Amino acid sequence: MFYDVIIIGAGLAGLMAAEAAREQGARVLILARGMGSLPLTSGCIDGLGYFPSSSPVPVSSPLTALGRFKDFHPQHPYSKVGKERILSALNRFQDLTRSGAIPYAGQFDSNFLIPTALGTYHPTCLVPETLKNGILSLPGRVLLLGFEGLKDFSSWLAAENLNLLQAQGKIAPSFRAETLAGLSLGGKALNSLNLAGAFDGEDFRDRFARQVQPLLKKGEKLGLPAVLGFRFSHQAWADLQKKLGTEIFEIPLPPPSIPGLRLYNLVRSHLQGKGVRTIIGLSVLKPIMEAGEIKGIVLGESRKSPVYRASAYVLATGKFVGGGLDAQRNRIFETLFDLPVQYPRNRKEWFNTKLLTAAGQPFNSFGVEVNENLQPVDPAGRVVYRNLFAAGGILAHADSMAEKSGGGVAISTGFVAGELAAKTR
Ligand SMILES: Cc1cc2nc3c(=O)[nH]c(=O)nc-3n(C[C@H](O)[C@H](O)[C@H](O)COP(=O)(O)OP(=O)(O)OC[C@H]3O[C@@H](n4cnc5c(N)ncnc54)[C@H](O)[C@@H]3O)c2cc1C
Structure with missing residues (x-):
């Protein structure tokens, strides 16, 4: 061969x-x-x-x-x-x-600081557009929303640490935290992969938006764990912004990272579509x-x-x-x-x-x-x-x-x- x-x-x-x-x-x-x-x-x-x-x-x-x-x-x-x-x-x-x-925002000539799940910052230069509204040089008020049962993200911990950075003048926005209870995946375990799959569906996004709307205060942006869709993430993110009438951004979680997996799947299937053979495993x-x-x-x-x-x-x-x-x-x-x-x-x-x-x-x-x-x-x-x-x-x-x-x-x-x-x- x-x-x-x-x-x-x-x-x-x-x-x-x-x-x-x-x-x-x-x-x-x-x-x-x-x-x-x-x-x-x-x-x-x-x-x-x-x-x-x-x-x-x-x-x-x-x-x-x-x-x-x-x-x-x-x-x-x-x-x-x-x-x-x-x-x-x-x-x-x-x-x-x-x-x-999966468009990426940014360029090599400037770094963004983006929030991590622990409430620190990560300097990086190209970010999926679904993360870009979280850039920490942009002032404003942000609601960080965790999901009850999703162990990989504590919105309270992240908000507290980010507010410390804001008090030190290292980042611009201020944060408040909430936890969304009662998010159901129809019997499936509440983890990143299952949530990302669920957010691909418009019905799920409709239900989610109805649950979140009462928690949002006027003028607040919304920061969510990076699980907003697996195959159709950009569409899911744009649709949720429209439904909730505010800017939304994703925060990457510990492995398996959904944005990392999205990128892997995108490039691998692009290559396969162009005739590149892959033997993995x-x-x-x-x-x-x-x-x-x-x-x-x-x-x-x-x-x-x-x-x-x-x-x-x-x-x-x-x-x-x-x-x-x-x-x-x-x-x-x-x-x-x-x-x-x-x-x-x-x-x-x-x-x-x-x-x-x-x-x-x-x-x-x-x-x-x-x-x-x-x-x-x-x-x-x-x-x-x-x-x-x-x-x-x-x-x-x-x-x-x-x-x-x-x-x-x-x-x-x-x-x-x-x-x-x-x-x-
Ligand atoms: C926890 C963690 C978080 C990170 N976060 C970021 C980040 O947010 N942003 C960023 O830009 N960088 C990040 N990095 C760094 C980044 O992941 C790496 O620098 C980069 O992805 C390396 O890519 P690579 O293709 O060289 O190697 P790898 O991604 O390590 O891939 C190696 C490949 O080689 C294969 N392989 C190895 N040995 C053999 C063998 N003997 N036979 C056959 N196959 C083999 C493996 O199976 C795999 O497919 C992170 C790294 C880590 C560890």
Whole structure:
């Protein structure tokens, strides 16, 4: 079975690499163990939230910060990809999501602060439109509404913490909380997935609006947990705003995150519609390497296991959460090709003993070293396999947690790697 490009990994980087390669006319196959970390995320695309990463003050413009970035972080994936390719990739991402009816608001040249379910803020640069009315620089009064029985969101906790931030002058709006009782899903458990499915239906939205209307005060915006629809979220959000006559916004919840799942489903079905084949749920992939080239990927361990071959390959397997990196007591390794990994040999330098330090955990920036063409290189800078490219979390030197740069790095390096892989044909 022969393809032009095989992508390993179905997270944001792998999906974007597939989109870029297929736009070049390549026949593309995605192979992956699972769906990656999108369902863990807010569904928002972080550009660059903190620079330096230990700064307590969020970056206001990732684009402006990038001007100084290369001097501080010459090895960072953003420095390798460069401003023009980052902007082009994010524009193409926004075109794709708009065409799939999940439009994203924002741009790389300014960050939004959006509320989290715990009542903190998250600097990010592209947000689904269903979240945009919650931007914390907009003044006004907000009702946060929780649902009795939905354990993932306490409107009271979120409102109290957000009001503390407002008192410190860090955000503009003020908040009050209510809990909606008696929300029925016809016997189904009250969780994010079931609620999102219910909000896809207009009858459910009608009933919900009738229950909520008496709780809203004049001039208040409404903040709700991010469960307003699964397949038709933008429509459900717009319809509820009309029914309630006020601005509404969603607040992302802990995993499984509905905005993250919506994005995954949108991109995956777009790719399938364009002829990209995806095989997801694989337990064992075994690469065939020979004379500085990847020759194929075997699915499984038996002698009869199928072999998939391509002219070029993109490695987009993420870090420790995704499964692209793993650790033994004294070694960190790349799990598929055993590529050289950039990390300090002294184990004590892998961790910061303060778990939640602003500077981040060193292991979050370990990964595979690449050249300007995103080809993995050895410590002497030599390309390891001429037809292999890498993208996303697997790359060294970016700490998506501390910098808040994960989505931006995944999209920009995914596009570049997919395009370069397609051109290797
Ligand atoms: C809890 C959490 C919350 C986050 N929130 C945000 C956020 O709100 N906004 C943001 O921009 N970023 C966020 N990030 C960061 C962001 O998720 C990542 O930086 C980015 O999604 C990485 O994408 P990726 O495609 O490189 O890797 P992943 O999403 O990790 O995907 C890796 C893929 O590779 C597959 N894979 C791995 N190993 C193998 C193998 N050996 N064989 C076959 N397949 C394999 C996996 O199954 C998966 O499909 C968050 C990260 C975490 C952990």
